[in-house]
Amino acid sequence: MSHFCSKILYTNVKALDDVKSAIVLNETERIAKRKMISDNRERRKMEQLRAVLRTNSLADKQDEFQTRINQVTANYCKILDNSLEYKFKSDVRSERLSELTDLVTQQIRQFAETIEIYDTLNHSAQEEIIEKSWLVVKVLQIIHEFNPTERCLTLANNTTYIAAKGDYSELDYTTKIFENLINLAASFHCMQLDNRQLALLSALLIYNPKNVKECKEKIDKVHMELWKCLQSISEMHDDDSIDLFYWPNLLVRISQLLVTVTNMRGFFRDENNINAIANILLFKYQFKSSRNSTL
Known part of the structure; x- marks a missing residue:
């Protein structure tokens, strides 16, 4: 009787072990199946996204825009x-800030004038496009003076700013401005913009219908043309291969640039920041008084 019971017990235990193995196996299969379903869903989404991007792609239209691309790039x-480079004439901070702003806006205006629409705008619109765009265009240049190895920005008078370590919230206001520039620079660095892209992006930042109260239709027309030029060259690599995801990635960074610069405007309007502003916007400068020329 004991032998019989032991045999039954053994049989039941073995059956239970087989059930457990089946359950474990089934759970493993279920996990694998869920992953396969999830992967397939993501793949379908990516395929749909590629289809949309391919439909809206301008990579094969570059020849249509080549004249404008060449013109804007050459002038840039x-x-x-x-x-x-600049030697300040005044000892007064507010006047120094005006001198610096005039110098930078003059350069931006000279570039804006090379696009034929400029002469067709009324005076108010001409002033607005420069006033609203000079800082973002200049910052776009500055952040491309970035050393990714050292994670630093090249500034005026052979100085550099190295990214700060520690808690961002504990940094002073001026240091936060430099940190924001560093973060922008690092974000744009992976895009590896060439002069054509920098030129077209600068031009469309200037000729943005949001910058003006009047002449919006005129400006919007050239704005859209510049966007198409930029998109057409951004989707095509030097080896003629097409990267459909480069363009949306660039758009994200352009949005980041606009938001960051908008938040910086107050800093660049404050005469008390003239030393730091000169250090950011200029390659080389000298204050009238040697006593005040040290940053």
């Missing part, structure tokens, strides 16, 4: 892609 290299 001639006018904007030049270092600004």
